[in-house]
Amino acid sequence: RAKDLGKNRVQMYDARERRSSPATLVAEQALRAAIETGQLRLRYQPVIDLFTGRTMGCEALVRWAHPELGVLSPRDFIDLAEDTGLIRPLGAWVLAEAIRQAGEWHADTSMPPHTSVSINLSAQQLVDGDLAERTAAMMKAMQLPADSLFVELTERALATDESVARAELNAFRELGVRVAVDDFGTGYSSLAQLRRFPVDVLKLDAAFVRGLGSNPADDAIVATVQGLADALALHTVAEGVETVQQLDALRELGCRLGQGYLFSEPLTPDAFAAFVKRGAVELVSSRPGPAELD
Ligand code: C2E
Numbered sequence: 001r002a003k004d005l006g007k008n009r010v011q012m013y014d015a016r017e018r019r020s021s022p023a024t025l026v027a028e029q030a031l032r033a034a035i036e037t038g039q040l041r042l043r044y045q046p047v048i049d050l051f052t053g054r055t056m057g058c059e060a061l062v063r064w065a066h067p068e069l070g071v072l073s074p075r076d077f078i079d080l081a082e083d084t085g086l087i088r089p090l091g092a093w094v095l096a097e098a099i100r101q102a103g104e105w106h107a108d109t110s111m112p113p114h115t116s117v118s119i120n121l122s123a124q125q126l127v128d129g130d131l132a133e134r135t136a137a138m139m140k141a142m143q144l145p146a147d148s149l150f151v152e153l154t155e156r157a158l159a160t161d162e163s164v165a166r167a168e169l170n171a172f173r174e175l176g177v178r179v180a181v182d183d184f185g186t187g188y189s190s191l192a193q194l195r196r197f198p199v200d201v202l203k204l205d206a207a208f209v210r211g212l213g214s215n216p217a218d219d220a221i222v223a224t225v226q227g228l229a230d231a232l233a234l235h236t237v238a239e240g241v242e243t244v245q246q247l248d249a250l251r252e253l254g255c256r257l258g259q260g261y262l263f264s265e266p267l268t269p270d271a272f273a274a275f276v277k278r279g280a281v282e283l284v285s286s287r288p289g290p291a292e293l294d
Pocket residue numbers: 045060061062073074075078091094120121122182183206239240241242259260261262265266
């Protein structure tokens with residue numbers, strides 16, 4: 001296929017060369033079989049409004065339900081998927097399944113009508129140039145409004161093939177699907193990328209959230225990113241919120257949305273629906289103040 005002859009394909013073979021030890025080949029075959037035989041699962045981590053406690057939506061996170069090893073985290077297999085090109089069928093499955101699930105929730109009248117689902121994309125999913133188009137078709141089939149979908153790309157992914165990525169992200173936005181930069185601040189050109197890419201949301205990496213309220217450097221970094229987001233009219237989502245101190249600091253800095261173990265781990269679809277239906281989470285504060293009242 002002509003599209004396989006492009007620059008990215010060559011890079012993929014290089015990566016493959018480096019990793020083609022027998023153990024890697026076995027792992028690759030197992031992952032391929034997992035995708036084909038339905039061993040992948042999605043978990044959904046609630047994204048919380050840090051001022052009201054309401055669940056605004058969720059992030060879809062892939063898991064591999066391995067028959068012998070149990071449930072594997074993406075940290076155990078996403079790199080392998082990226083290096084072998086299996087990220088494309090894997091990503092296609094994630095996209096279809098997340099849209100199917102979002103459509104099911106949208107049709108469920110006992111769910112709040114604007115529960116969004118955010119999907120992680122790999123740069124390799126953008127190279128064909130028809131991802132937004134295929135997404136639109138799937139959303140239409142599920143009668144899912146475009147504003148219930150977010151796509152997340154890391155800075156690294158955006159940097160791989162800029163013009164291709166920009167065209168595809170523009171196509172997503174024309175549909176009404178919003179674009180988030182994942183792990184913001186961990187790449188080399190965070191600021192430059194904000195000027196070049198159509199972006200709606202910055203996801204503050206957990207690495208910067210960790211020290212909030214205790215490490216002045218993290219407070220300063222998050223304050224700066226929040227100031228930038230405010231100036232550019234972008235939303236921020238804090239990742240890895242684990243403590244009440246972090247929650248307090250985020251609210252003080254004006255960060256509206258967050259996800260993390262303080263609220264919930266990633267959940268099965270049924271558990272996420274139940275979580276949403278229980279209503280707003282109670283936001284405790286480590287100090288008294290007006291924020292406690294809403
Ligand atoms: P990410 O997109 O930055 O996702 C956030 C990760 O932080 C998730 O790890 C989540 O389970 C974890 N997390 C959530 N709350 C907390 C917390 O309070 N504390 C800490 N320490 N961690 C928390 P997970 O599910 O293992 O996913 C790891 C990464 O794998 C994701 O990072 C994402 O980059 C990638 N990934 C996951 N699903 C997909 C997918 O469907 N496609 C692609 N291309 N990548 C995916």
